[in-house]
Amino acid sequence: MNLEKSYRDELDKLRCDRTLLTSYSIDSATDNNRNQIKRNRILIGLYNDCQPSDYDISKFLFSEEKELRKSDLDIDEYEVEVLYLAAFILTKFDKVEDIWNFIDSKTTDFDSSIGFDTEYLLSFGVDKVKRYLIDSDHPDKELALKLTGVNNQTPPYSQQEIDDWKQFKHEYFLVFEFPIKDEVDFLFQAKEYEHLKKLLPNWLANKDKWTENQTLTSIAIGRVLRIDEFHLDSLKHYVETFKNSVRIEMYKKDIAELKEKLHTTMHKSNGGDSENSKASNINKNKSWWKKLWS
Template sequence: MTVVEKYKTELDLVRQNPKFLHNYRFDKDAINSKHFDRLRLNIAIYNDLKQTDYEIVKYLFVEEKEWRKYRKAGDVDNLYFCAFVLTLFNSPEIVWLFFEAKNIDFDSGIGFDGEYLVSAGIKETYQYLETADNPKRIELLKYIGETQESCIYSQEDIDNWKEYKKSYFRNYKLPIQDELHFLYSTNERELFLTKLPEWINQERAWTYEELSLYRTYAKYADDKVSEIEALKLTLEKNDEDFLIDIYNRQLAELYVETDENNRALEILAKVINGTDNRNIVRDCIEQLCRIIIRTNNSSDDIAKKSYHIIAFQHKKYRNFSPMVDGLIKDVIKIMEEGKITAQNSLPKAGQRWWQKLFGSK
């Protein structure tokens, strides 16, 4: 049984007994928000649409809307996909739920397409609104236009938008075009992990999009080795990318996490020396601080070299951010304690190098 067939089996259970919909309810206090369970049911409906599924999809959308309000972990595209499936029923009265979704917060106002509001058709939506009794009616008309003639969208706009949405969500339609991305999107983690090595080892030229997917997949798999390889390949294939400093910083961060501090230091020093961007320097300093904190040894050569760079940049910029400035204070404490411990074996100049770098007396 394929995963989509499994989703259809679950859908049939809901169709036979709507009480099962409670298994897909969002609970803001629960550990599992059922976010991907709702997506899977929507995928099943998308591939086996029946007019009688309208109430099911509407229920799922209401729950997704609640999920969005509380910003639980997940992918906002699941909300958009549910809304798209709901448009397939061409029901003008759904405009109120869509309008609520668009007004959840500032991000929703931007991200939730205004086209959803008239997705049942320009003429049909305005005919419905003529007799609709809803306190949001005036506010809605102020947004989309007072009359059909003054609507901010044309029917051609809506038709083109629907075609775009079909294309955007094409990977949810059978036959599945990209199995690995489908498994990733639906959070089918176990199956995804079995397919990932084969995808990585395919012969390819590695386009920008494929490299982006490689980094995303490696992170999703929580595989540090693959994350490192993905970033190294990205730097190798896209050495002119405007994000190169960010990729290098991310690579260095992974090296810090895997205790390959020498490699991390080499990358961070090179990035800092090659930029005047304060934010990039700040992010690199954060990782240098973490090298010292993880090492927790002031006599370590890598820690000393990291400390010299931190001190120089600290004097240059004075402060970075509350979090990074706090890390610098922790680092000073580590180096100071190391200096006190070793003061009897160090010459006077050696005892005070850390103080000179930070302007201490």
């Protein structure tokens, strides 16, 4: 599978036919993820190749993510980072009127007031936002002035700080940059789990080459995908390799709990026969990946 090509092709297809946008909406979803993973694919494409003519696509994707965050829907595999990526892509078009959409998102609830960076509201330029708000007759004008602080005697953000934030945000999403540097991390962050599972056996076989960050990613993969054997192998590798880490004691406890869980599961599956349980445990630990496609 050529991941980069598939992401580029999907974006190009949407560029050629805007009527396809509705197939990325919350309401058109056929599963309980509400099309968030589909929208994220387009956002990743835009992260790598954002053109001036893509504004309507970007605005639609952000609006859907904003509404999804505000909804009371039960959503499988929800990821708030997709909202933040959508907002970041929208800042690239430098349309100051989008500040009202950002304010709507930031005021969704208490968590959003903290999690949705105030810098999004100022991403169009501190002076530009100040002039725009002063001249505005929007009903949320006073709220906008309060949130941004642009009319304060000492504004909370300088233009340099906003520029630095933009660079930070770009680097924050670098896992999605083409060419893909780490396919496993990319697939995990993009929640392309079916593709990811196919890589795990070879990935684990090369664990001696893992960096600390790759080992932490592997631990997270095992936990999130609920692959207990892979999770256990990754935890063991971390404890054996990164002996000076502050995480060691915590991971030793996780290892003990996982071992107990696996022992209990194997014991029950073999009707309490300890010898069969041991044999089954050995066999399953050698071939846990076969269960991923069963």
